[in-house]
Amino acid sequence: MVAVKVEFLGGLDQVFGGVRNTKCVVQPRNEDNDEVTIRDLIDHLAEKMITNDKDMDMFIQEGTVRPGILVLVNDTDWELEDKEECVLDDGDLVSFTSTLHGG
Amino acid sequence: MVAVKVEFLGGLDQVFGGVRNTKCVVQPRNEDNDEVTIRDLIDHLAEKMITNDKDMDMFIQEGTVRPGILVLVNDTDWELEDKEECVLDDGDLVSFTSTLHGG
């Protein structure tokens, strides 16, 4: 299990009860594996932190974060870091941000 | 000895050859003591990183940083952290910033 910092940006905190910064202790979903991935963190957040079921669609669609949410690990786009399979270490910062469209 | 990150802000990088961010490995000045303090870091920076003697006065006056430089340890004012005697740990970020006066 790992302890990571999580931040919700671009208004995504609204989906998580107004929480902007939090710390999570995440277990690996696959028990054969010691490693914890962002996929495990996403599941953890969906299970533990979304209190209102109708908000689920604002975070997860088709088994991963919905289109329009960018994920960053230690301020780096997860696309450069294996996306869902990115392995997390203690102290890592994972940022989730909604894409904004206003002008 | 400790390895810390150092940043120079508010134009203070000009005193350090244009370097804005750097890493320093600092020895304790007092050999009886394992602990490394900000005082040790200031001495280290003055000795190792100021190449031009006439720049010294832009960083150090009367044995400490000159009036107008603020020092922050992990984004916190050193006034809240024992100032020169603040003990540094590996990975700490020490920021030095000039006070600006333009408008």
Place this chain on the structure above:
Amino acid sequence: MSLDEDEYSRYGRQMQVPAFNALNGQIGLKQSKILVVGCGGLGSSALLYLAASGVGCIGVLDHDRVELSNLHRQIIHETSTIGMLKTESACQRIKALNQNITVNIHSLFLSNQNAYNIFQKYDLILDCTDNPITKYLISDTCVASKKPLVSASSVKTDGQLMILNYQNGPCYRCIHPKPTKPENIATCSDDGVIGPCVGLVGTLMSIESIKILTNYYNEETNPFKPIMLMYSGYMANDGQMLKSFKMRGKMLNCLCGKMNKEMIQNINYTQFCGKIDYDVLNNTHSIDF
């Protein structure tokens, strides 16, 4: 190209900043033609600072007219220009600030039929619009016409900025291969916006634009890397925050590899972004940049 005495006096203070690149920087601005799409909250501060800095030619594109409800944030307009086309109102203010600027007015609705021909006349595009349909269209058109793009958005107290299609970096589609579903989008009119927060993001845009036009990002001394700036204006008792995220480069599987004028004219952007967006686009409140 050179500067006259008045120009030295007007721009001298910025030419003194080492990173601005001195006379070359100023001439870089003077020779440049930029297009600002959207004369709203982002466009207001971006236009004022780019005009003040001495960009030679500025195109302003908007189909909308100034409304009273714009004025808490759209500081390029004023009470007396309510009802005027935003392009005309913005032009008037730009000229008052700096009569040296050539202003091209495009008072129209940007579409996949007219975008390419308009963009061709410019060196740099600023996306100050407020809806995904236009954001995809602008990015695709920048790719097809080989123009760098400073793209930003702002809602409530937050904002985002990316430099796209620049020095072989990503396009908007590389970052956002699938559009946000319409029902997941918050717009200014739903959520409101703090005037200076959107203004700050427009100001960030003007600074990144000046960097591009003065060759601050260059292979030799400071190569461009894809980033996203994320701004939050209301950070409880931490004040305000601006973070820089390191972003992906151009994606091999992205449409941008084969984007061209004809393809753009055949894309149904409304359908791509989702049905409900069609309504968003026809609601004058929601497309109020």
Place this chain on the structure above:
Amino acid sequence: MSLDEDEYSRYGRQMQVPAFNALNGQIGLKQSKILVVGCGGLGSSALLYLAASGVGCIGVLDHDRVELSNLHRQIIHETSTIGMLKTESACQRIKALNQNITVNIHSLFLSNQNAYNIFQKYDLILDCTDNPITKYLISDTCVASKKPLVSASSVKTDGQLMILNYQNGPCYRCIHPKPTKPENIATCSDDGVIGPCVGLVGTLMSIESIKILTNYYNEETNPFKPIMLMYSGYMANDGQMLKSFKMRGKMLNCLCGKMNKEMIQNINYTQFCGKIDYDVLNNTHSIDF
């Protein structure tokens, strides 16, 4: 106090933002009297956004006249107001943007003899000046007259902001007990400044002012803590940066514990800040806010 229909329309979008505090927030702005000291680079954007947001009464204080060399960054002025008092020029623009605002003009040099009486009429002071003598004077006067202070500075591409003398927090002297020596100070006129960088810092000031006036920082939900915002506009290929530093509180050994009107009138600020600063203060270029 209430709002009329036009005011609801003008300010509706910002009132929708939850952190703005709805109608109470807008009435908080409308009832407020703020003084902006310095109508230059910081003052320009701060004034434009505070006027747009609906602050009831704005005092503008500056002794200087608009020059051509100001216009690359001082976007509240314009070519036609060159030679005019900056206060008059700023007032004209504020009124054009929002005729609801009462503007008080103070076309004078702020001194330890006149500061207290002027500050007494206001609820919040913005320090948009550019030299330490005035910054110490403004802070001391805010302490003596019990007014919160939003204090900022900007040079080249960087800027700093603090909220001072607010909710029992520090004053400028608490943070800077000893002034920077004159020979260690860089001013705008020596170093130059990128227009939108100083503009961005003025915009930060307007946002923090709005927070104060709408009671965003309050004991119950979001108590104020002393911070310094540090902005850097040219961060190589990381774009731009804004950091929030946690700062010391009020210092027990600071003069602010016993500051009053008489003491201010007897402090020789020029001598306190150092001899060379006297020259700085008499050089029109260097006190060009």
